[in-house]
Each structure stands twice: as structure tokens, then as C-alpha cells.
Amino acid sequence: MNITAPLVVHEYGEIFDQRGSLYHDAMLSCPTARDAEFSSLFAKAPLKVGECLVDVPSGGGYLEAFLKRKMPGTTPSVHNFELTSGFGAKSTVVSLNSPWPIAAKSADRVVCLAAVHHIQDLSPLYSNVESALKSGGVFHLADVAPGSGVQAFLETFVDRHTPGGHRGFYRDFFAQVVPPRFDLIDVSRRACPWTFESVDQMLSFCAGLFGLQTCSKAELEVALRDCIGVNVHSSGVSLSWELAYLDMQLK
Template sequence: MLDATPTVSALDYRDIFELRGRLYHQAMQKVPNARDNEFLNVVREARITPGMTVVDVPSGGAYMSRHLSDVELIGLETSQTFAELATARAQNVLLYENNQFPLKDACADRVLSIAGLHHVRDKCEIFLEMRRILNPGGRILVADVAEDSFVRRFLDDFVGHYCETGHSGWYFGASTRAELHDAGLNIIGDKRLDYLWCAQDMEQLADFCRLLFGMTLADTSTVADGIRNYLGIRELGHQVGLNWQLHCFACES
């Protein structure tokens, strides 16, 4: 473990990914199935069926599109970089600002948010917008790093040490439950999702994480050591996986 004080980032989501969104996208292009378990876990929790309108926010480079078919998928982003990368892949991603979505009321059957909201300090405005665009009987799924988790320690201690932008966040916990309630949402599911990020070998897995988190101050070997020390790994025969975890809230209006 690192003894040094973790680097603290004062940047918000848009600023962070304008700086390192292309590295993040490079990781997702090089190992596109690394986070399959993450996306599929949320899809299962959301109970998505064909014909639904699904909104993904923030959508990054529209990575959810690999895991959903026979639905209308709308991505929302504040990062121009991510929006351009998604458009280049012929994916439908709209830019928004000031926590206001460019969508009409009651237009979505499902609203998903995976691992982006820890870069947002005040989540209540986002949750209010999610509720506004949700159809009656629709469902919101938000999944992100928990404040008391080993993943948070990896991000703020290890990633923060080797990423030029640092890493800190406003993670899921009791305050998130309060913000969801304040937005008029009813929490119907509240659980931890445990799963693996996978690659063909440790070198590929470490390189994926180095690019994804913008750890330009570390080499692949250093990142591999950090993964072992903070997260732990599992040998899967033809693959290797690192332990990962998000906290997931399922909500209705």
C-alpha cells in the first residue's frame, strides 16, 4: 500500500474526461469485454425488455450499446470528447449542461447510470432530472463506488497517486439514499454488486486499468502490483480477473 497522501482532484466529470477521455476510450476499445460483468449486472437489475427506451447517463463512449439490443438507447454526456467518440461509432449521444437533460418529460422506460456519479458533488439535481424523464412505472438504476469500499481505496489512494489529474470523489453512501429520497424517488433495491473485470492475462489487465484511469505516472508493472494489493485477482484458466464492486440503487418515482 502507498504511504503517500493521495492526490486530490478538484475537477468535475466534464473537466476530467476532457483531459483523459481519449485514454479511457482507448482502454475500452483495446479490451472491449473487460467490464462485461459490470454492464450486464446493471442490465439484469434493470429488467430491460425489447422495445423500451433506455437513457444512459453519463454514457461515456456509448459502451452500453454492446449489451443492449432491440431498445432505443439514448446516451447523455457532458464531455464533448466522449460525445465525439460515441458519434464516430454511430451511437446516439446528446450533450447536456447545468444538470438539465435535452429530453422531454416522461420519455424513458429505464434510466441507467454506471460509475460516473462519484464525480458529481450534488447528485440531487441529476436525480430530479432522472425522475422528470422517467415514464410512469419506469425504473432508475444507479450504480457506483461505495464510500466504504476497497474500490474507493484503490481509486483515491492508488489511482490518485499515479494519475496526473489525481482522483477523488463523492461516493455512494447514506447521503446518496437521502438525495434519492429528496428527489422524490422510492428506493426498491439497495445492494452491492460483486464481479470481475477480466482480460487475457495480467499484463493486458494492468494496461487496461492504466489507460482507463489515466495513470500516466505508472508503468504496467506498477499498476499490476497495485491491482494485486488493493483489489486482488482470480485466475480463471484462460483469463485473469480483478475484483470489483459497485453499490446499486433501483428506484421508482
């Protein structure tokens, strides 16, 4: 008899209750490494002065920190909502299945970046987004694209070397039906390279961000080069990260 063990897919809270602090330490060590990822959120619907944003899940408030760097003096107000306390006390911990602590129809934007591959049921997320957004407000959803080199890296190398593994729910945004109360603005895969001063800094960052504990830096570098691509140039090092971005507007 051939019995195959069921595939275990841990969800967001389970994962970052355990290794949110490692992720947060990595982000603090290289706070600008993922700036292109944050900037790409607004490529098709640029931010305006005075807007109100909800960032969920917000980790340690990384989007807000990016906006303060890029828009000093005119930074939009940001509600940082997180699904676990594992990242520390920067954000307000909420549940996807309960109403968020924000006035209805008060947000101009809701951002959900690189998280939904850890969330199986998105219906509570959409319900809260619809409640929080003003009419005409924008929902920015970005995540790892199925079939991409990033997915291959996460589902093979990271899965082998981080406690609890790394399996997820990868959605094809190009085939996804936009909920009835939204209009599609744009769907696209966008290059958002992570940038570093050196290869060693890149390796330390990735090891911490993904909680890698059973691989050498040499093994990690080979995996990053093979799956994603690494470019060394005169101003530093870039990792050829990319995500799928889905922008939609509430009717």
C-alpha cells in the first residue's frame, strides 16, 4: 500500500507567529531593499496628497516607512493592520473574519502586499476591503505569480530550509474574476528588484526574511541565481524579484 502524507499548507498567522521577528529584523537591517516592490503598488494609480490608506497585513509598518521616505511632509495617513503579533507592536492586530477598527467608507486605498499566498479564503478580506473603502477607492493586491521563478524558489528551496516549510495558495490574477462591486484598473506582472550593497547583505537579508535555518549561504546564493536571477553592478547588487499586481476600484 502506498500512502502519501497530505500536503500541509500553513496559513499566515501560523507562519508569522513563529518567525515574524526574524522577518522584521531582516527588514530593519535593509529598510530600502524592497522599495521597488512598494513603489510598484501605485504604478497604475498614483497616490495623491491627503489620502487615507489601510495596509493589511502590514508586518512592521514597512509600507508606511517607505511612504515617509518617498513623500516627506505629505505622507498619506496609514492604518497598519496586522494578522499576528509576531512582528512586534507597530501594527494593530486584527482578524480577517472580524470587522476592522476603521470607520466605514473612510479609506481611499487598501493595500495587501505579498500575503494572500498564505491565506486560503479571501472572502473575509474582500468583505472588509469593501467596508473600509470609499466609493471610487482603490484596492491594491500584489502577490507571487504562479509559475514564476519566485514561486519556484519559495516552493522548493525555502520549503526545504525553513521550519514548517513554505507552501502556499498561488492565484493567477489574470484569470481571477473581479468581485461584482469592483472595476478592474490593471493586472500585470511587474519587475520590482530587491537592491543591496553586496551579495553578502542580500544573502543575510533573505536568510532572515524567510527564516532559513538548514542551508549555507553558498547554497542560498545558487538557489537565488538559478530561480530568480542576481545582478552585480557598480552600485551594488539586485535580486530580480517580480510580483503580480491587481488594481481594482470600488464602484
